[in-house]
Amino acid sequence: MFDFSLYTAGLPLFGFSTIIGLLGGTLTGIVIGALPGLSAMMAVSILVPLTYGMDPVVAILMLLGVYSGANYAGSISATLVNIPGTPSAVMTTLDAYPMAKKGKAGLAIGLATMSSAIGGFFSVIVLSMLSPVIARFALQFTSLEKLSIAIFGISIMAFISKGSTLKGLVAGVFGLLVATIGFDPNTSILRFSFGSIYLNSGINFTAAMIGLFGMTEIMLTIENRKQKQNRQEIQKVKDTFACFRYFKSVVGNLIRSSVIGVIVGAIPGAGGTIGSIISYAQQKKISKEPEKMGTGAVEGIVAAEAANNACTGGAMTTLLSLGIPGDAVTGILMGAFIIHGLQPGPNLFNTNFDLVSAIFIGMFLINILILVLGLFGAPYFAKLLNFPRHFLNTGIMVLCVVGTFGVQNSMFDVKVMVVFAVIGFIFTKLEIPRAPIVLALILGTMMEENLRRWLSLANGDYLGYFFECSSKTPIAPIVLAITVFTLISPLFKKKPIISEDALEEYEEMNKEHDK
Amino acid sequence: MKKIVLISVVLLMSVSLMFAQGADEKETADSETYPSGDISFIIPNSAGGGNDLTTRALIPGLQRETGVNVVPLNQGESGGAIAAQNVMNAKPDGLTFYFNSQTLILMPYGGMPSIDLTQFQPVAQVVEDTGVIYVKNDSPYQTIEDLMETVKTETLKVGHNGNGKLWHLAAMQLDNAISADFQYVAYTAGGSPMLTALAAGEIDLCIENAAGGRSMVESGLVRPLASLGSNRLEVFDVPTMVETGVDLVFPVWRGVFTKAGVSEDILNQMDEFFGATVESPEFVEYATNNGLPVRYRDHKEFTEFVNKEIGVYEDLMKNL
Amino acid sequence: MKNYIVGISGLSLSLYVYFASKSFERVGSGLANNPAYYPRILAIVLAFLSLILFIDSLRKRAKVSFHVDTELMRNLSLFLAALLIYILLLKPVGFVLTTIAFIICMTWFLGGTRKQAVIASIPMSLIVYIVFSFILKVPLPKGILPFL
16 A cells, blocks of 8 residues: 555666766765865865766755765764864764763764764655645645745755855855856847857856855865864764763753754744854753753753764755755755756656656765764774865865866866956955855756746736635645745844744854854 | 065966976867876766756766766856857867756857857767646636637736746747747746746746756646647646647757767767666666656767757857 | 945845846746746845945044055965865865875965875875775765775
């Protein structure tokens, strides 16, 4: 009576190359994530070009491995040198670093590994159960629903990104404007192409993203080139398996944090950072010893890391079932899907049933890999923190250039990449977040296309057609109402959606990080 | 200071190397020695798409026939405009091949007036596909006749893949042939989003090829009504428009072009190469697996066919 | 100060978009067929946001002092110049040679010793070339070296 084919159809795809891709991806993700300053976003964006020549299944699974691996491994440098390896590990530093200072670095990393893997497992289960259901429902979505979800995604992204909401929105609108370059979707008229044939079909998304998240990061390191890297004494990591002794006492915490992570991850625009902040704050509220959190408490690490990695499954649920990226990294993943000729969205369950199934199985395996690689490999990953940065940065620069060139053998794209690196640098200096631009570039085309299509379907009678559509399913007006509410809510009450002390803590962390 | 010196040394070095390079130009081709070097095969799409896969499936056979390397070059930027321009700027030595469908002859109308079709010499047609009219599974139109009856009194919404693009023109031809009065709705990404919208009931019908709609038909979301080919399809048991008494055939062809100006002798040699490649078992197997109906035309037939198509589209575009 | 810059630039961008979109050709009638419609909505939203930022920065009387770190600016321009030269020479000279030169410059520039830079450059560029050209099948420019 229950159809298991969705969970088994992908099995035949797991040949030798798929397993190697999965392993290689996860390992690469962990290595990049463990290095401070290289985020999951950067990892995925510079590795997308490496997958062009690959089989789509191998490519997608490899990138998913990078995504989950990097998301997890941020905790390694968070523990050892108090710098989150990826932004989403920021809450992990609060407890993992103090614990490491007490000489229990192994335990801290072990706990982070265990919680990440369990959070990840949980999210994959949710992904595989919910996404087919949501997809079947989403097949009924028309242009109006898609338009409203796109608007919602961009507003949320701008709203919760680091820094002020206003500047987040400015970044979002900037990205939307960039997305209008090239042919107009309805009339095929050229817009803002400045007479250049190279801009006919707009800015290449991959080039822009590699510029914004690969090259910009390198440019930012030039600034403190003069400051000698203060070689911190890095602790030996041992006894990572000690974490299982605490398993029983944190089961409740794990489940709660995973649920929070999945829900936050599924909201378009919100990602691991927000997930772990909310989960950490929640844990502090219900903790028996809240005063201990922040001084090396087990529950703090568990709450932050479980939620952080549970976001991956949540974000993938939105991507696969609605065709809308759940966060900026899944936005980049969506670009990778499209490069391989796959259109994420409810129809993927019909057209590429086995791929979807392989994604479920693959993400499950990735979390096993994280558990195994993390527990056994942590002592070695810790040594990576001593790797000379100038080699690494030079290598990344070459990869950025070659990777961008490889997208479509285009030198023009490489120039676009450099332009976006400069834009990213200037934006960072002006404290404008970069992530909304990426999301806006992906969602921008979708937004305009659906808006214009809806207008042409309405054929002049806009209000009437809006009511006609809304009477069939009330989704669009509801989503639009929520968007408006979120955007204007800060005007009426002081309290943001994330509790204030959590935000304060987050900001303090950022300040320390910036120092 | 040292850095500036270092960088400028590298710069100087590289510039001098660059000038050293430009000396040896290739001779223009003559048929005795053809092919005199590696062949570039320009693909106007990114790696992984349909055109890319088809071109790459042709390459092993071509290498065997010509005895030289055939290098695939993906140039998908700007919707294929750059690739087309590179062909126009190539030497007429027969060492540049270019794979495309009628997308090529639509380019001058689609915002790329700089594409000069006389610069392209048709070499070989490889595939001839066609469009299929799809409706939603629970749509009231059971047969194509039902649909043709309805359009007499109602305005139906038809989906297409962008103004002046392939399926838009197919829909326009259908519109003319059955004297309907369609309302056109653009789905720029074509394929999957368009068929999904059809299944969601946003539009009443759309035209897509058989391979693109197959999985949606199998999962019971949409239904094929008729095909626009000259013969019945293998995958769907639906009539052609000609069978229903409507004079409408819409071939979707894909083939190989080269820069115009290549001598007749070389073109005849190319006919041999492509004839053998297209009919080779490996290519036929690829085509069957991917639902591509193979149809080979040599350069003479293909040139004649392309010229006829250019005329057809010229007339259509006047009514756009 | 920062908001001041963001406000001014945002306003100018939105003005540009608004007026540049005037020249778009129109095919047919109705909002759906107006290519300028959507960019203009964005321009208006951007202008609104920038105006708030601008007024806010004036209200707070942020000190309008412009401090430029000359050291940083020099480093940045060197960095960008090297990157641009690398990109421009990549196609004519070829990937391997330019990349070797680029890696030497950059490793040194980013704080490595000269010895490290030279030793790292050749294997690094060869590995990238081999991985892309042969394993990933992305042909990189050969340039003047016919055998690579």
